[in-house]
Amino acid sequence: MSQDEARIHDTDIPDTADGTVTYDGPAGGWGSLQGISQIFGREWSSPAAIETLMRQNKPKGFMCVSCSWAKPADHHTFEFCENGAKATLWELTSARCTPEFFAEHSVTELRGWADYDLEMQGRLTEPMRYDATTDHYVPCSWDEAFQSIGEHLRSLDPKSVIFYASGRASLETSYLYALFARLYGNNNLPDSSNMCHETTSVALKKLLGVGVGTVVFDDLAKCDAMFFFGQNTGSNSPRFLHPLQEAAKRGVEIITFNPVREKGLESFVNPQNPAEMLTGRETRISSQYHQVKAGGDVAVLIGLCKHVFARDDEARREGRRVLDVDFIEAHTHGLDEFEAKVRAISWDEIERESGLSREAIESAGDVYVKAERVIGVYGMGLTQHAHGFLNVAMFVNLLLLRGNIGRDGTGISPVRGHSNVQGQRTVGISEKPELVPLDKMAEQFGFDPPRDKGMNTVEACHGFLEGKVRAFISLGGNFVRAIPERDAMEAAWTRMQLTVQIATKLNRSHLINGKAAYLLPCLGRTEQDIQATGPQAVTMEDTFSCIQGSIGLRKPASEQLKSELAIVAGIAKATLPDNPKLKWDDWVGDYGLVRDLIAESYPEMFHDFNDRMFTPGGFYKGNAARERIWKTESGKAEFTTPDRLNSIGFDDAPGRYRLMTLRSNDQFNTTIYGMSDRLRGIEGRRDVLLINPDEMARAGLSEGQEVWLEGDAGDGVHREAGPLRVTPFRLPDGCLGAYYPEMNSLMPVWHHDGPSKTPAAKSVPVRIRT
Structure with missing residues (x-):
């Protein structure tokens, strides 16, 4: 057995896993290159694509439109991953979705198309409005669109309008979009983080005083161990595999807890290493991989903390300590209650709830x-x-016990999915007015900002169902497809007076329209953005809180495209009353002026913004918790005492399963690039139900059998999805897997985390119907 093979320590995986669908190769390697070429063969081989990819995530290049991983100062020759390349080629496609396409296909017909087929029609080329009489999108001018949208917005109660943002818009656009919403009269600014990492923003803010992770990129080279919970590096942030490989090779222990065996955290062949590519030699990433039961992480973390206390007891008898008592005394609050609770919980309870020994x-x-x-x-x-x-709180507890926050090589690191979803929150896209410098903005722009809390995603969904939301403006994204309770939401959506979609490509949300609807095509991040003062650059914030500049150089897909910032400004000008402090035309003409506004609103983070935006590796906006300054109620980092041993929010029962919604390797959020989930060994289809062989036998199911899933939330509402093909897969007992967003119809809108209202998509109660 080789040294690399010896590093892996598989535990609690049933012997019955033999015969399940799996992928035998590593993450990366030739499979990664083949995955790109199979989908984007023509674009992948073109000189324009190669030139563009060579500039991706590099100084004076453009930030990837996919995940928010760092753009390091010391970059690789190829600073892009498989999914990052797919996202770029998806934007660079030669296909065009023109007015002729919409003339040929009615909206009703297009609703029956698959998500993949819609997006593969290519780039939108002209502004369009929905004509309800003919059920077709028809061309319109930009002025017509802006003026009509403005008239509708002026006729509505501002509190009834939602300003949604996906996670890719730049800091400059996001700042003006949030400003527009508040000038209009509301804080209804949900964004895609409401559906994924709002739990992080709420929990870390309360427990550490900051709403983001405390780790910076350089910490990855200084740690001795990494603990992973519920993060699929291989598909969701593949460039993370490079520092993970380096860490594994230098002996860092990487311990993974995940219900699914994710290939990227098992082994990796570096596509940038010729020797590895030629020999196929792979690096084992995780030294231990534990398949925890979905929702069983609380029990695991309690068990880890319980073991730390036991080892501390042993050390004290020898005159040593395992706990970092100096740190705990000086910097934390609530240990005694937490410790007493953990010590009282039995290992039998921990094993039962976690599914681990x-x-x-x-x-x-x-x-x-x-x-x-x-x-x-x-x-x-x-x-x-x-x-x-x-x-999240239990993970913080574990790290606090040994002072693993606020030192180099330590910290908590939520890995954000979308390229600027964290940055949007930083510059004001938030439904929570207390997180925004409203007094400063009132002074800057001469208005009285609304102070009441706005609607987040779940609250907006309730607003649709209750008829309280009358208009929806979407800065990117595929909102209707991404939210819970999809069937009911689509029915309610059409009762709105106005829907506006700012987008690069067609998706299902564009086909579920209000009484008036506009589809406004924008520039992509890879494309030249020429305004009155010349070519413009934009900025984003990565997952490590560093601000990066981005410049697009490709010719736009259509001469009629406008930048996201110009579209936001155009709607705002047509909607708002005159105000000499609102210089929309100047801001569109020179994005540097917008950065000056951001620096004025947020001087601590964004001082000298224009001068620093192209700092190699980005400039760090700072993090108080990293400096062990705790902006919490107690003035210290908070221990949390658990009141339960799992996080699922429902009771187990005979025939009830915990459904995890998953994203495939050919997917980013709701964007489906293809039908290959290579890293799980699933090819050619998405209508699959993943279940382990023991569960198949107990349920009397056979491989390939078609079944339906029914919601089992106990609220009397019928929810179903299917048919799905039974596929044996290595999952813990009681757990099922199926693809997002197709399974969203099974998720009740009320099934979410309490404090943050993040939808609970990783543990949905369901039953199997044959």
Whole structure:
């Protein structure tokens, strides 16, 4: 057995996993290159595509439109991953979705198309409005669109209008979009983080005083161990695999807890290493991989903390300590109550709720105890549960016990999915007015900003169902497809007076329209943005809180495209009364002026913004918790005492399963690039139900059998999805897997985390119907 093979420590995986669908190769390698070329063969091989990809995530290049991973100062030759390349080629496609396409196909017909087929029609080329008489989109001028949208907005109660933002719009556009909403009269500014990492923003803000992670990129090279919970690196942030590979090679213990065996956290072949590509030699990433039951992370983390306390007891008898008592005394609050609770919980309870053995959890706990510097990494496998706040809080508890926050090589690191979703929140896209410098903005722009809380995503969904939301403006995204309770939401959506979609490509949300509807095509991030003062640059914030500049150089897909910023300004000008402090035309002409406004509103983070925006690796906006300054109610980092042992929000019962919604390797959020989930061994289809062989046998199911899933939330509402093809897959008992967004119809809108209202997409109660 090789040294790399010996590093992997599989635990609690049933022997019956033999015969399940799986992928035998590593993440990366030739499979990654083939995955790109199979979908974008023509674009992938064109000189324009190669030139563009060579500028991706590099100084004076453009920020990837996919995930929010860092753009490091010391970059690789190819600073893009498989999914990042897919996202770029998706934008660079030669296909065009023109007015002739819409003349040929009615909206009703297009609603019956698959998500993949809609997006593969290519780039939108002209502004369009929905003609209800003919049920077709028809061309319109930009002036017509702006003026009509403005007239509708002026006729509505501002509190009834939603200003939604997906996670890709630049800081400049996001700032003006939020300003527009508040000038109009509301804080109804939900964004895509409401559906994924709002749990992070709420939990870390309360417990550490900051709403984002405390880790910076350089910490990855300084840690001794990493603990992963519910994060699929191989598909969702593949460039993370490079520092993970480096860490594994230098002996860093990487401990993974995830219900699904995600290939990127098992093994990796670096496509940038010729020797690895030629020999196929792979690096084992995780030294321990534990398949925790969906929603069982609370129990795992309690078990890890319980083991830390036990090892501390042993050390005290020898005159040592495992707990960082100096840190705990000076910087934390609430340990005594938490410790008493953890000590009182039995290992039998922990094993039952986690689906793991005591031995497995203690083995991981020993790694934590021995490591001097630990980073905690997590994704939506922690946040998207009915008690996701508790998941995050328990992870914070574990790190606090040994002072693993606020030192180099330590910290908590939520990995954000979309390219600027964190940055949008930083510059004002928030339904929570207390997070925005409203007094300063009132002074800047001469108005009285609304002070009442706005609607987040779940509250907006309730507003649709109740008829309280009358208009919806979407800055990117595919909102109707992404939200829970899809069938009911689509029916309610058409009762709105106005829907406006700012987009690069067609998706299903554009086909569920209000009485008046506009589809406004925008420039992509790879494209030249020429305004009155010349070519413009924009900025984004990465997952490590660094601000990066981005410049597009490709010729736009259509001469009629406008930038997102210009579209927002055009609607705002047509809607709002005159105000000499609102210089929309100047701001569109020179984005540097917008950055000056941001610096004025947020001087601590964005001082000298224009001068610093192209700092190699980005400039760091700062993080108080990283400096061990705790902006919490107690003035210290908070321990949280658990009141339950799982995060699912419902009781187990015979025949009731925990459904996890998953994204495939050929997918980013709701965007479906193709029908290959290579890293799980699933090809050519998405209508699959993943279930382990033991569960198949108990339920009397056979491989390939078609079944339906029915919601089992107990509220009397019938929800179903299918037919789905039974597929044996390595999952814990009681757990099922199926693809997002197709399974959203099974998720009640009220099934969400309490404090953050993040939809609980990783543990949906369902039954199987044959």
